Amino acid sequence: MSNYLYEVQQCLDGIPLKKWVAVLLLFCLLAFFAGLDGRDIEGADEPRIASIAREIVISRNWTVPSLNGTDFLETPPLFYWCTALSIKLFGPSNFSAKFTAACCGTLGVFAIFMLMIVMRFSYFFAFVSALALGSSIQYWGNSRKCMTDIMLAAFIALAMTAFYAVVTSPRLKYRIRWFMLFVIALSAAVMSKALIGLAIPCSALFCWLMIDNVFFQKRINWPAWGALFGGAFLALFPLAIWLISVYHDAGYEAVYTIVWTNNIGRFTGSHAEHMEPFYYYLKYLPLQLQPWTILLVGGLIMHLCNAWKRGPECSRSLFMLCWLLVPLMMLFVASGKRNVYLLPLYGAEAIIAGSFVAAVLGNDKVKVLLSGIIFKKISEVLGWVIVSVAPVFMVITILIGYSRMELSSYLIWAPLIAITSVVLWYCKNNLARRCSIILALAAFLVSIDTYMKPLDNSEESFENIFMAVKGYQSAGTAGNFYLYRPSERVSGAAVFYLGRLVPVLKTPADLVALEKYNNKVLVAAPSRQPGLVPLGKVHKRVGLFRLEHKNNINPTGIQI
Known part of the structure; x- marks a missing residue:
């Protein structure tokens, strides 16, 4: 192994957990929160959801969500409650309307980071998976929108993490703690998007336990099954309490609308919206986890082979595959379809991509390939290209849309992050340069939402x-x-x-x-x-x- 590759490996292995957490938190704060008020709320969902939250503040009715005085019962109110608290805290603004979504995006990223560590991956590969999730265009974009789907995705990721830890933890006291977190996360997922918050994780976990117990382990893990069904049962209690409150305030028809029309009816098609053919998601699958799709494809092939051959860590591979493929089959069957409904599967895609990177970099032939001086030169050039992308993008955007651009404080975020990235890269210190790449990625993402998208405010807002x-x-x-x-x-x-x-x-x-x-x-x-x-x-x-x-x-x- 060359001195260069050895130095990189030593640098990564020597970084303690708290520093990985600090860098990941910095990325999330910049990518999800910086310039959050640049783009006005727009589209069909954002004004509606922001309005419901503000109406809660105005009317002080925290039980029955309403839209301009009319009951709005599509989803349970957890996201509305959190956004209403944000509006009370920061005042009504584009920032406060999207603050809850940014917090949920951060929670989902850290849930994946924690899951990879629980799966015995190194801190570096846990960081790679979390970064892949946080920087994927769809997940990042929805983390800066006033929409409920990002909350569902975050709590499903947390529930999957907690349940995997319940099954694999060696000590009882740890299993109890993880089980409590599983129940809390599952309850929050249900209160975010109703029964779909229970169906997606529980269907994946059911298939994982069934296949793993019957075909791989050749024994039934009764504590795991008890945790799954017990957790699912307990997770329904907050929803039941809310439904009782709705019945008291709005009557039987409101409860029927919530339970049947907006849950079972939408799935079966009797009351579906956004109806599409069964193959609707096929055209969106190649776009999943952009720009890390190639890693997802490689990871899928690797884990399918590992599970089929019952190779080492086949249970872990099966967990990832079940999380992605089982809910995907349910979404294919459901009558109502939207691209955003795939968001809860992004966590599975991120850990599949991260585990593929771990397998590739752990290969001896790859290590030899990366040990040469050529790789060092390529890394140097590629690094300069990456830190230059955000500044070039901002300049091009200004030249094209300067006539529609309004001077505002949110415009300072992307240049500030980009300049810091260039300075760190110029330091030529291994740790500084790795932070520089992360900041460059954050600068590019922030520039999209503060330079390009606000150009449409006059038309969309x-x-x-x-x-x-x-x-x-x-x-x-x-x-x-x-x-x-x-x-x-x-x-x-x-x-x-x-x-x-x-x-x-x-x-x-x-x-x-x-x-x-x-x-x-x-x-x-x-x-x-x-x-x-x-x-x-x-x-x-x-x-x-x-x-x-x-x-x-x-x-x-x-x-x-």
Whole structure:
């Protein structure tokens, strides 16, 4: 082994656990939290979820989630509760709306780091798996969105980690502690997304125990089976308590909607949304865990061979495969399909990719290949390329979209991280250079969400529309404000940005009934209606209008 490779190995082996944790935490803080307020909440889900959380703060009703005064019972309220606490702590903003998701993304990364250590991998390969998860585009992107799916993914990863430790821990007191964590994580997964939070991990664990006990171990591990069924039973208690509270406040129909319509009905297709053919996920599978997909493919092949040949650590390989493939088969069968539903499987993909890296770097032929001076030169050049990606990306983005870019404090994060990365790489110290690569990766990710995506704020965000309403009302040039036939996203954005419930007009007759008032009535509508005069504030899904008094030929008041 050359001096260079030996020095690298000695450097990695000598790093204590607390330093790996510190570096991983630094990456998560930068990649998930830095510039979190740069991109406005957008799309169908974010305004709706942020609105529900803000309405909890406004109404102080923590039992039944509601969207602009209408009960919203698609999912249990854990994510709404956490986001509501964030809004109370930081105030209503894009940052506070996405803070819970960023925390959940960090939790999921550390769950995978912990799982790899429990599986007896070195700290380095545990770090590689956690970093692969945190830097994969889909997982990272959803960790910076106000959506419930990242919370589900994080708690499923934590539940899988805890259960694997329950089965493999040698001492009873450790198994009890891990079992308690398993129950807590599984309960949180259920309270994040209802029964799917129980179905995904428990189906994978059931198949793992069944195949491992029957075909590999040739014996039944009764304590493990007791932990699985006992944990699943206990995990339903928080959901049951919440359903009882909903029944007390909203009645039987609300409970029926939660349990049947939004869980069983969506799976079977009787009440499904986002219905797609069974092969829908096939076109997304090659994109999983980008940019680390090649590692995932290699890991899948390796673990399939290991399980088939009943090689060493076949139980560990089987655990990874069951976590990925069993829930995937369930998602294929389910009627409702979205790409984001694959998010709970990213943890399995990360440990498969990380274990493949461990196997490759542990191969003697690979060690010989990496021992040459050529590898050192290639590493030097590749390192400079990596630390240069973020600055080049930011420059290109500024040149292309400078006319749509707004100066704001969040723009400083990516350049600051990138500069630090370049300085550390220039130090030519092994440890400093490894930190430099991690910072360069974080700088690139942050630059995407603070330089590129905010360019679409003017087109995707509803903030300008409803901030204009606030401005008109504060200036006294507008009175009451109404929503005309709003979609859920428009209704949610109105509540989130205005901080109050907004009355809804459902028919043209409702508009006509308002004509008796003066010209200070404002209406947000998907398109221009008779009697509405546009005010110039237009979103692709909604426009802002003034209701024109039918007897006022030369109206005054709001200037168009």
